Amino acid sequence: MTAAVFFGCTFIAFGPAIALFLFTIAREPLRVIFLIAGAFFWLVSLLLSSLVWFISVQISNKDSAAQQKGLLIFGVVLSVLLQETFRFAYYKLLKKANEGLLALSQEETMPISIRQLALRYMSGLGFGFMSGAFSVVNILADSVGPGTVGIHGDSQHYFLSSAFMTMAIILLHMFWGVVFFDACEKQRWWAVAAVVISHLLVSCLTFQNPDYVASLIPTYVILFLMGVWAFYSAGGSLRNLKLCLTCKDKDFLLANHRSR
Amino acid sequence: MSCSPLWVNTPDRSGKRTATGPACHIRRISGCDPACLPGEGRSASCNSVEKKIYVHLNYTVPCVRLLNATHQIGCQSSLSGDVGVLHVLESEENLDWVLSSGPNPPYMVILESSLFTRSVMMKLKNGSSRVAGIVVVAPNTNPVEGFSPHTSCPNENTGGYDPTLAHCNVTVWNPLGNGLSYEEYDFPIFSLKDDNDTQVIRQCYLNHNQAVNGSSPRYPLCAMQLYSHMSAVTDTATCMRRNDINFSISPEMVCDPLGDFNVWASTRPLNNTEKGHKMWEKVVIAAARLDSRSFFFDVAPGAESGASGFITLLAAAHALRNVTQEAQPNRTIFYTFFQGETFDYIGSSRMVYDMENNQFTVDLDNVHSVLEIGQVGLHGESRLWLHSDPVSRRNSSVNEEVRKLIENLQSAAAGLGFTVGEAGFSQPLPPSSFQRFLRARQIPGVVIENHQLNFTNRYYESMYDNAEYLNVSYPPNLTPEEQLKFVTDTAKALTEVATMVARALYVQAGGAENQQDNINVSQMLYGFLVRSNNSWFQQLIPSDLTSHLSKLILNYTVLTGKCEPTLLVQYLLANLTGSAINITQENCQNQREDENDKESKHMFTYMWVQGAAPPNNTKREGFCVRSTVRLSRAVSPAFELRDYTSKDYSTWTESRWKSIKGRIFLVASHELEVRFPLKDDLFYPCMKTNLQSSETCLVTEIYQM
Numbered sequence: 001m002t003a004a005v006f007f008g009c010t011f012i013a014f015g016p017a018i019a020l021f022l023f024t025i026a027r028e029p030l031r032v033i034f035l036i037a038g039a040f041f042w043l044v045s046l047l048l049s050s051l052v053w054f055i056s057v058q059i060s061n062k063d064s065a066a067q068q069k070g071l072l073i074f075g076v077v078l079s080v081l082l083q084e085t086f087r088f089a090y091y092k093l094l095k096k097a098n099e100g101l102l103a104l105s106q107e108e109t110m111p112i113s114i115r116q117l118a119l120r121y122m123s124g125l126g127f128g129f130m131s132g133a134f135s136v137v138n139i140l141a142d143s144v145g146p147g148t149v150g151i152h153g154d155s156q157h158y159f160l161s162s163a164f165m166t167m168a169i170i171l172l173h174m175f176w177g178v179v180f181f182d183a184c185e186k187q188r189w190w191a192v193a194a195v196v197i198s199h200l201l202v203s204c205l206t207f208q209n210p211d212y213v214a215s216l217i218p219t220y221v222i223l224f225l226m227g228v229w230a231f232y233s234a235g236g237s238l239r240n241l242k243l244c245l246t247c248k249d250k251d252f253l254l255a256n257h258r259s260r
Numbered sequence: 261m262s263c264s265p266l267w268v269n270t271p272d273r274s275g276k277r278t279a280t281g282p283a284c285h286i287r288r289i290s291g292c293d294p295a296c297l298p299g300e301g302r303s304a305s306c307n308s309v310e311k312k313i314y315v316h317l318n319y320t321v322p323c324v325r326l327l328n329a330t331h332q333i334g335c336q337s338s339l340s341g342d343v344g345v346l347h348v349l350e351s352e353e354n355l356d357w358v359l360s361s362g363p364n365p366p367y368m369v370i371l372e373s374s375l376f377t378r379s380v381m382m383k384l385k386n387g388s389s390r391v392a393g394i395v396v397v398a399p400n401t402n403p404v405e406g407f408s409p410h411t412s413c414p415n416e417n418t419g420g421y422d423p424t425l426a427h428c429n430v431t432v433w434n435p436l437g438n439g440l441s442y443e444e445y446d447f448p449i450f451s452l453k454d455d456n457d458t459q460v461i462r463q464c465y466l467n468h469n470q471a472v473n474g475s476s477p478r479y480p481l482c483a484m485q486l487y488s489h490m491s492a493v494t495d496t497a498t499c500m501r502r503n504d505i506n507f508s509i510s511p512e513m514v515c516d517p518l519g520d521f522n523v524w525a526s527t528r529p530l531n532n533t534e535k536g537h538k539m540w541e542k543v544v545i546a547a548a549r550l551d552s553r554s555f556f557f558d559v560a561p562g563a564e565s566g567a568s569g570f571i572t573l574l575a576a577a578h579a580l581r582n583v584t585q586e587a588q589p590n591r592t593i594f595y596t597f598f599q600g601e602t603f604d605y606i607g608s609s610r611m612v613y614d615m616e617n618n619q620f621t622v623d624l625d626n627v628h629s630v631l632e633i634g635q636v637g638l639h640g641e642s643r644l645w646l647h648s649d650p651v652s653r654r655n656s657s658v659n660e661e662v663r664k665l666i667e668n669l670q671s672a673a674a675g676l677g678f679t680v681g682e683a684g685f686s687q688p689l690p691p692s693s694f695q696r697f698l699r700a701r702q703i704p705g706v707v708i709e710n711h712q713l714n715f716t717n718r719y720y721e722s723m724y725d726n727a728e729y730l731n732v733s734y735p736p737n738l739t740p741e742e743q744l745k746f747v748t749d750t751a752k753a754l755t756e757v758a759t760m761v762a763r764a765l766y767v768q769a770g771g772a773e774n775q776q777d778n779i780n781v782s783q784m785l786y787g788f789l790v791r792s793n794n795s796w797f798q799q800l801i802p803s804d805l806t807s808h809l810s811k812l813i814l815n816y817t818v819l820t821g822k823c824e825p826t827l828l829v830q831y832l833l834a835n836l837t838g839s840a841i842n843i844t845q846e847n848c849q850n851q852r853e854d855e856n857d858k859e860s861k862h863m864f865t866y867m868w869v870q871g872a873a874p875p876n877n878t879k880r881e882g883f884c885v886r887s888t889v890r891l892s893r894a895v896s897p898a899f900e901l902r903d904y905t906s907k908d909y910s911t912w913t914e915s916r917w918k919s920i921k922g923r924i925f926l927v928a929s930h931e932l933e934v935r936f937p938l939k940d941d942l943f944y945p946c947m948k949t950n951l952q953s954s955e956t957c958l959v960t961e962i963y964q965m
Contacts (some may be wrong), residue, residue, distance in 0.1 A: 005928075142309040146343045147925025149312045150480055151464065156928070158312070 005143045009163035013136045017129060017170045024118075031122055032045040038090060038126025038177070045086035046134065049079040076203050082126070084196045087177065090123055091184050117178070117234050124177015136166040140141035154210060161212040168219045172202060175223070182233040191233075198222055266759040301542040308486070315460065317922040321451040322666050324557040325490040325915040327499055327515060327903045328604075329898075333441065334490070334915075336861075337393065337448035339486040344368030344392025346465045347929065349375055355678060361386040363476040366392035370461065373399045376407070380636035393486045395449040397458055402728055406718030409508065409555040412437035414721075418604040418910060420695035425688040433551055433690050435468040441476070441555050441721070442720070446487040448846050450922060451556045451723075461924060468926065472923040480926040487922065491515070492915035497884025498690050499913060519895030522607045522821060523550070523830045525577070525837050526621075526888045527584040528592040529863040536618035537629040542591040544769050545705075545760070546692050547571040547608070549601040550825055554723040561726040564637040564717045567788050568730065568754065570597055570829065573633050575758035575779045578836035580766060583774065587873050590770030591628055595837070597829050598693050599894045602721065604910030607894035608693035612700050613909075620892065624697075629665055630705030632694045633761060636719055637730050638710060638753040642678040645712045649689050652702035669706065672763035676756045690715075727789040734790075743788050751782035784832070788825075795872075797828065800835045803870045803882075830889055850882035865889055899961035 053075045063068050089103040110171045139162045149158040176195050183191030202222055280771035346368045347358055352375065358367045369384060369391060376396050384391050412435060415430035452458050464482040471477050477726035492499035499515035530538060548570040552562025555908050561567075577595045584593065600606025612618035616626075636644065646666050653659040665683055675682040688697055692707045710716055728731070732750050734743045758779050767773055787797050794810040801809070831957040843853055848868045851861035861868075864886050873880045898909040905911070 139309055142313060145310075145313065146485055146927060147313040147483070147923075148480060148928045149309075150926040151315055151482070151924065152312060154312050156926075158478060246773075 002144065002146060005142055005148070009136070009143060009159050010140055012103065012160075012163040013132055013140075013166035014170070016167060017125065017132065017174075020125060020174075021129075023078055025122060025125070034119060034122045035126040035129070038123035039124075039130040041086045041090045042127040042130040045082040046079070046130075049082045052078060073207070076184070076207075080200050080203050083131075083200060084180075087123070087127065087180055088184070088192075090160075092222075093179055094119065094123070108223065117222070119176060120178045120181035120234075122177075124168060124174040125170075127177060128173030131173055132170040135169060136162055150202065155212065157212055158210075161209070161216060162218055163207065165219065168216070168223050172193045172199075172219075172226060174225055176227040178230040179226065179233050198226060214256070262699050288483065290852050298438050314923040314925045317450075317452065317924070318457055319453055319455075320486075320920060320922050321443075321559055322486075322488040322920050323449045323451075323463045323555055324488070324917065325492060325605075326518075327492055327496045327913050327915065329496055329907070329911040331442075331444070331492060332492070333444055335445045335447065335449045335488065337486055337488045341364075341485040342368075343450055343483055343485045343490075343927070344663070346370060346461065346469055346482045346484055346779055346924070347965065348462060348465050351375070354381055355380065355383055357471075359383065359390055362390070364481060365390040368392045368395065368486070370397065370465070370905050371866050372397055373403055373407075376475050376830070377815070378412075378440060378791040381440055384724075388446055391447050393450070393484070394445075395452045395486075395608075396486070397454050398451050398723065400454055402724040402726070404546055406436045407724060408434055408438065408720040408722050409440040410434060410437045410441055410553075410717070410721035411439045414691040415604055415695075417692065417907070418609070418696075419689075420649070420698035421688050425651070430687045431690075431713050433714055435850050437720065438719055443554070448532060449555075450486055450488070451559070464924060479929045482924065483927040484922060484924045487918060488920050489853040490915040490917050492913070495904075496911045496913045499915070500899075505539065508898075513916055515915050517895055517899045518600055518912045518914055519606060519893070519899075520551075521826050521830075521891040522599055522611060522894045523597040523833060523889065523891055524825060525595045525833050525890070526592050527587060527837075529578065530592070530621050531862045531887050532621050532890060535620060535864040537623045538621070538626055541622060541626045543594045543622055543626050544591050544628055544765065545594045545596055545630045545697075546573055546765055547596045547598060547630060547632040549693060550597050550599045550607075550829060551602050552600045552725065553721050556723060556724075559723045560721075561723065561789065561790055562721075563725050563727055563730045563732070567785075568635055569633040570638040571784045572636055572754055572758045572761060572779060572786060573597070574784060574829070574832055574836060575755065575781045576765060577833060579758065579762040579779045581837050583766060583771070584769075587771060589766060591768070592763055593769050593901045594622075595833065597833070599826060600896075600910070601693055603912040604896075605693060605696050606896045606910045606912070608696040609909050610894050610897055611892060612696050613897040613900075616700060621890075624701045624703075627697070627701075627703055628659040629661055630694050630703055631665065631669075631695055631761070631765065631768065632692050632707040633757075634690065634692055634706065634707050635707040635715070635876075636708060636710050636754070636757050637717075637750070638678060638757070639731075641716075641718060642753075643710070644678055644680050644757065645709050646674075646680060646718045647683045647687075647707040647709055648690050648705070649693075649694075649698055650685055650687070652698055652704070653685075655702055658702055658704045662706065665764075667705050667758065668764045668767045669708070671761065671773075672767065673760045676760055677753070678756060680760070683709075683710070687713075696872040708757075730785075730789065732785055732789050740791060740794060743782055743790065744796060746786075747782045748785070751785050753787070754781045755779050764936065788828075792824070792828065795831075798870070799872045799880075800869055801828070801831045802868055803880075806870070826891070830891060831869065834865065834887040834889040836868070838885045838889065840883045841886045843884050845882065845884070863888070 021035070023171070024257050025035055028156065041119070053071075056071060060071055137157060150156050167169075171231045176199060180192060180195045183189070204221050205218055276587045295786045323335040325332055325336055327333075344366045345364045345368065347723065348370045349355065349358070349372075358365075358369055367390060371380070371394060373396065381394075384394060412432050414434060414437075416427050419426055452461075461484070467523060468480065468482040469477050483771075489789040491512070492502075496515070500517075502514050505511065519940055526543070530541070549566050550570055552560040552566040554560045573595060596611070598605075598607030598611070601608060611620065612624070615623045631801070634647075638644075646669055648662050648666070653662055670680050681952075689698075689707055690709055694705045697703050697705065717725065719729055730750050732748050734746055735747065738746060758781060761777070763773070763775075783794075783796050787794055797809060805827060808827070841853075843866075845868050846867045847854060847857075851864075851866050852858070852861050865888065867885045867887070868882055869885055871882045896912070898904060898906040901909075903909075
């Protein structure tokens with residue numbers, strides 16, 4: 001459906017994430033590196049799950065629709081579990097590299113360490129970028145042509161819903177990263193389980209498609225709840241929020257070398 | 261996902277110039293991995309988003325662009341395809357919706373064949389800012405009232421007459437001709453068969469595009485995109501000049517001259533290596549035409565305009581084989597099959613040019629007379645007419661020869677089921693290859709046609725001139741083998757015509773009168789008009805050409821390169837006029853009878869054909885056929901002389917193109933339909949044809965989403 005839909009959906013899907021990247025990560029090369037490493041870990045998990053998927057599809061019965069549907073569900077669940085496993089693996093890697101990171105960081109800025117919130121946020125965002133890219137790029141590529149979805153009776157809102165879903169997934173990954181790392185630090189395994197379960201829930205909600213309302217609204221509800229949880233687990237509180245919004249937070253200003 | 265193109269062996273004009281192999285070019289069907297093709301068995305592993313959006317059209321026949329010295333004709337689409345909202349035209353009054361009142365221009369108009377008339381097409385052509393393209397639904401039966409997209413005076417500028425007689429001043433040969441094929445359109449025009457795919461299109465229109473109670477239909481609307489971008493423009497001189505530009509490593513050709521090969525054979529072997537005048541040889545030329553055309557590319561059954569003539573001549577040649585070998589007549593009979601006659605006599609003008617320049621086996625002084633077989637399908641009135649040239653008959657010796665030839669034909673027709681009359685003295689010859697001979701020299705000759713004044717063929721040079729028009733029909737429930745052997749009434753009628761031609765030719769060549777063998781036309785009719793992949797044809801061709809018989813029905817358009825009809829006629833003529841001889845395959849393919857033979861190749865042609873399989877075996881037994889059949893180049897002399905604005909010779913070329921395809925889909929609201937700028941689109945940020953509305957473009961509308 002041409003340029004308007006293409007750009008619109010791209011900006012819907014990636015807008016918040018790119019904004020976050022530009023404002024918080026782009027200035028410091030080390031942060032960019034962590035972001036990309038996170039993306040890479042997600043990519044490896046996708047590779048493994050797609051390998052399993054490919055093999056299982058080849059050995060399955062291609063004509064049986066029920067079997068294919070079951071295979072799809074299995075594939076989704078497996079992929080979610082693998083992603084969370086690799087998130088854990090990334091956590092372990094960063095923990096092991098802690099000492100090296102301390103040596104690597106420069107004296108002027110605060111030392112980067114696993115405890116630093118920025119690291120958790122960057123790894124989550126990295127996962128989110130890669131996941132969003134793989135979700136939506138092929139749809140964007142087809143949105144450039146002159147036609148829109150619908151000649152076989154599918155819903156017209158295909159492109160738009162995909163873009164909104166992708167945006168939700170990217171932000172969710174970011175929040176999950178924060179909560180997950182925090183939970184692993186504090187050994188709260190129930191929180192880790194909650195992250196995994198909410199990821200499974202969001203992925204399985206997409207089986208409601210093409211009933212886009214039934215899949216998008218619960219996803220956004222979960223997004224909001226995870227956002228609040230991530231905010232609190234990162235040490236935020238209503239007081240901090242007020243100070244930040246009125247630009248009175250001295251610690252923040254100090255850390256970023258800005259005068260009021 | 262990646263898409264790999266599928267290659268299919270059908271004639272093509274895109275991209276590459278092939279070597280002079282026996283095959284026509286291959287056309288690329290753009291598409292994805294087979295599992296994704298619509299209409300194929302859906303496998304769950306293919307989930308292309310593209311499949312949700314587009315339905316690709318399987319069978320698309322475009323109209324293509326042809327150029328000559330002064331004009332370009334045919335259709336053109338834009339480089340990235342033309343998109344239009346579908347509209348099924350109900351009547352000629354309904355054109356008003358397309359041309360002025362419809363709210364969603366541009367429209368892709370779907371025409372039933374009854375509306376494919378000159379008035380509708382001219383109105384659409386003039387309103388082309390609101391017309392994105394036209395799709396014509398080809399019916400399953402021929403329209404009763406006749407239809408001929410050719411001009412009413414075919415080949416009027418390159419015949420053998422000066423302007424007083426040339427431009428149909430005396431007789432209008434093709435009165436039903438509406439000239440549609442020779443107009444220029446700047447939108448694509450495609451033809452679709454009336455089958456399930458077309459029904460999908462009509463259903464899409466009914467579901468989405470129909471106006472309810474006069475109000476305009478609401479988005480999303482069903483639309484179609486057609487790609488048939490032609491590379492050549494303006495005229496032949498321009499495109500040939502652009503062909504010669506070679507700045508880049510892989511230079512791109514934009515057009516090709518039309519041309520193919522003429523097929524000829526002689527009853528007495530002539531030395532083909534020595535060109536020019538042959539002493540003491542007098543030759544009677546028996547000519548027929550091989551080609552045809554229609555409005556659309558590569559659909560040209562040409563049943564009456566071409567096939568009836570050359571099949572008759574082939575049958576006559578076969579009948580004369582034995583008697584010309586036993587009792588050789590004084591004069592040699594030259595069977596000639598010309599290609600490209602539709603486009604200003606390409607084949608015959610080239611042969612005459614070669615004869616004049618001593619590039620051919622004989623020259624014009626050797627030609628004694630010409631007998632041409634034109635359209636000879638008999639449609640119940642059972643009368644054939646002999647046309648002769650009034651201008652040359654003013655010369656008394658020529659007149660005498662013509663009179664003798666006419667008497668030959670009339671006595672040869674005695675006892676047969678039709679009568680033969682002489683057409684009027686005052687009218688010129690109908691369009692025929694003989695005119696090109698007359699243009700060079702006044703030679704006595706006659707053209708046999710089934711009409712006295714204007715054509716009886718109601719579908720001259722159209723896609724309806726097919727087996728149905730000639731009444732070549734078979735009882736139902738026959739297998740292909742049985743159909744091959746079945747003798748239709750048309751076959752019987754053509755057999756009689758062939759008998760007359762054979763007898764007359766033999767007498768004209770100086771032999772004594774005698775009866776001819778039983779001639780078998782039905783197999784040839786079946787092969788050329790119904791199915792070319794039959795057992796008889798398969799026996800007569802070499803094994804590497806069997807794949808070229810796979811197309812169900814032959815179409816006789818002229819392309820550069822040897823195409824199926826020419827090859828088939830060549831092998832058929834060889835088998836029907838030559839003889840099987842007992843030499844090894846290796847010798848046969850090297851044009852010699854044994855290892856030391858160096859002379860035979862000048863006189864004869866040797867072809868190794870695959871033959872039939874004996875009853876208890878599956879392997880075919882090939883054999884060698886020795887004949888005098890040769891091919892001669894049929895490319896217009898204008899291209900030899902590089903005179904691309906020539907008025908004397910044909911200058912027709914056909915444009916090249918990259919891809920021909922079409923697809924249907926839904927489009928959303930028009931304000932959002934801003935096309936992605938392409939190379940030549942950079943200065944038109946709004947959709948090109950949306951210029952009459954005052955809506956602003958692009959950026960201000962994004963927020964509407």
